[in-house]
Structure formats: structure tokens, C-alpha cells
Amino acid sequence: MIENTFAIIKPDGIKNAINIIDMLYKNGLSIKEYKVESLNEDILKEHYAHIIDKPFYPKLESYMLSSAVVLMILEGVNAVEKLRELMG
Numbered sequence: 487m488i489e490n491t492f493a494i495i496k497p498d499g500i501k502n503a504i505n506i507i508d509m510l511y512k513n514g515l516s517i518k519e520y521k522v523e524s525l526n527e528d529i530l531k532e533h534y535a536h537i538i539d540k541p542f543y544p545k546l547e548s549y550m551l552s553s554a555v556v557l558m559i560l561e562g563v564n565a566v567e568k569l570r571e572l573m574g
Contacts, residue, residue, distance in 0.1 A: 487563065487564065488561060488562065488563060488565075489561070489562070489563075489564060489565040489566055490518060490559055490560065490561050490565060491559070491560050491565045491566045491569050492557075492558070492559060492560075493510075493557075493558045493560055493569055493573075494555050494556065494557055494558070495507075495555060495556035495558070496549075496550065496555055497549060497550065497552045497553040497554075497555060499556075500553060500554065500555070500556070503556055509572065510560060510569075510572070513562075513568060513572055514562045514563060514568065515560045515561065515562040515565055515568060515569065516560065516561050516562060517558050517559070517560060517561075518558075518559045518560065518561040519558070519559040520556060520557065520558040520559070521556075521557050522554050522555070522556050522557075523554060523555060523557055524551075524553070524554045524555075525550055525551060525555060526551075527547065527551070530546075530547050530550055530551070534546065534547075
């Protein structure tokens with residue numbers, strides 16, 4: 487079944503973004519939409535609402551604000567499961 491899923495290339499992955507994107511394509515996923523963006527606190531609080539009360543959240547927020555990220559909508563057969571396998 488063709489699915490769409492959301493993925494982020496986070497700050498430490500930016501320097502390897504081309505290799506990451508190549509790996510996604512080689513594993514049957516294509517990029518339906520993407521943008522490079524610097525996130526803000528409001529976006530992070532919405533995206534990570536399920537863990538905002540965890541003690542590690544402030545470090546995560548700081549990390550995600552440290553540089554731009556690549557936001558992607560990926561498409562492919564069993565895209566959700568495939569991305570989980572690839573990302574560990």
C-alpha cells in the first residue's frame with residue numbers, strides 16, 4: 487500500500503542530508519514535499535506535545551533550535567514501516 491509519512495533531517499544530520507536522501511530513494515521512498523526551515527519554540531511544542539513534560543525536553547528543544555532542519559513528506563509502499571526500519 488502506498489503511504490505518506492513525515493520525516494525530519496535534524497540538525498546533526500544536515501551535513502549528511504544528501505546521503506540520507508539518497509538512502510531513502512534507494513529504499514523505495516520518494517520525497518513528495520520538502521522544505522528547509524529553522525523551527526521555533528511554538529512549532530516544537532506542538533510537534534513534541536506528547537513529551538513536553540519529560541525532563542529531557544529542554545535539551546531536545548535546544549538541539550532542534552540549533553540549526554535549520556529538512557522537513558519532508560515521504561511517499562512509498564509501506565512508507566511508515568520502511569522509514570522506521572531505516573531510522574532504527
